[in-house]
Each structure stands twice: as C-alpha cells, then as structure tokens.
Amino acid sequence: MLTLRKLAERINHLYVWISGATLVMMMALGFGNVISRVLWRPIRGSFEIIGFLGAVTIALSLGFTQIQKNHVAVDIITHKYSKTWRKLTAALSYMITAPFFLVAAWQVGVWGKTILQSGETSETLRIAYYPFIFIVALGFLFLSLTLFLDLFQVINTLMMDRRKKNEP
Numbered sequence: 001m002l003t004l005r006k007l008a009e010r011i012n013h014l015y016v017w018i019s020g021a022t023l024v025m026m027m028a029l030g031f032g033n034v035i036s037r038v039l040w041r042p043i044r045g046s047f048e049i050i051g052f053l054g055a056v057t058i059a060l061s062l063g064f065t066q067i068q069k070n071h072v073a074v075d076i077i078t079h080k081y082s083k084t085w086r087k088l089t090a091a092l093s094y095m096i097t098a099p100f101f102l103v104a105a106w107q108v109g110v111w112g113k114t115i116l117q118s119g120e121t122s123e124t125l126r127i128a129y130y131p132f133i134f135i136v137a138l139g140f141l142f143l144s145l146t147l148f149l150d151l152f153q154v155i156n157t158l159m160m161d162r163r164k165k166n167e168p
Contacts, residue, residue, distance in 0.1 A: 005149050012063035012142055019060040022053045029053075045125035052122075052132045059139025066146045084161065087154050094151035098144050105140035112137060 033046040065071050078089055112133035122129050 005153075008063070008142065008145050008149060009067055012067055012146065015060035015139070015142065016064035019057045019064075022057045022060075026050050026053045026057065045122075045127075048122050048124050048127070052127070052129060055132050056135050059136040062139050063142035063146045066143055066150070084158070087158050087161075091151060091154045091158065094147050094154065098147035098151055101140045101144040101147060105137045105144060108133060108140060109137040 029043065029046055029050055033043045036043050078086055081089065112130045115133055116128075116130040120129070121127055
C-alpha cells in the first residue's frame, strides 16, 4: 500500500507541475489578448484556449490538493467530535466520494470517446478537444485513487487505535 501511495504522490506531483504550467499559459494568453486588443485586435480563439487550459489546470490539480488536504472543509460540527468520530466521518466521506469520482472519471472518459469518434472540434479554432476531456477524466481518476488510499489509511488507523485500546 505504501508503494502505491508513493506512486500516486509522484504522479500527482507531476500533474500539479503541469497544472501550474497551464495556469501560467492561461495568464500569458489572457495578458497577450488584452495587449493585442489594445494595440491591434484580439487573439483569435483565446477564450477557447483559456477554457481548455482551465479544464487541464483544475483537473490535474485535484489529486495533489487531496494529498495536501488543501481543499475547503466545513467542520462546524465535526470539530466537536472525538478523534475517533472524526476518523469515522472521514472514512464515510471517502467511501462516498472515491466511488463517485471513479464513476465520474469513467463517464467523462466515455464522453471523450464519443467526441473522439464523432470528430467534433472546437468552434473557433477547430481544435480536436477530446484530449482535454480525457485529461479531465484522468484528473478524476487520480483524485479517486487518492481518496481510496486515504480511506484505507483511515481504516488502518482506526484498526490500530482499536488494537491499542484492547491491549492490557
């Protein structure tokens, strides 16, 4: 399990670097579009490209955000729970969200396959956008993997806590 976690962390770390690069590209294109609009005319298809890059930026940063626990959490009620109950609610949350994002990855992948087979392209620049759809599916897949690993870790911790409690 530790090897799988380390592999997932390395892949998600690579994805977050790619995500950062796409974010920089989005900013550069947006800035270039503003300057171009003032000096001459807007860059054709800039909104389209920024949209695709935005999808990549968000999708590839999901797993890393989960690893770092940098997501928004509302713990108005759970912060009053005991340590054990917090772990149990975390486990329940992971049991719900991990399969959800696995199904989301699968369905987005199916949609990407449909777009690939139809040959559909973007409106302005005629870019085949199925690769971006597959990247979003990949982001959901690695988020799901990270959530499953977190679930196993919480279950393992709960079992270890229980063993310690039962020791004389």
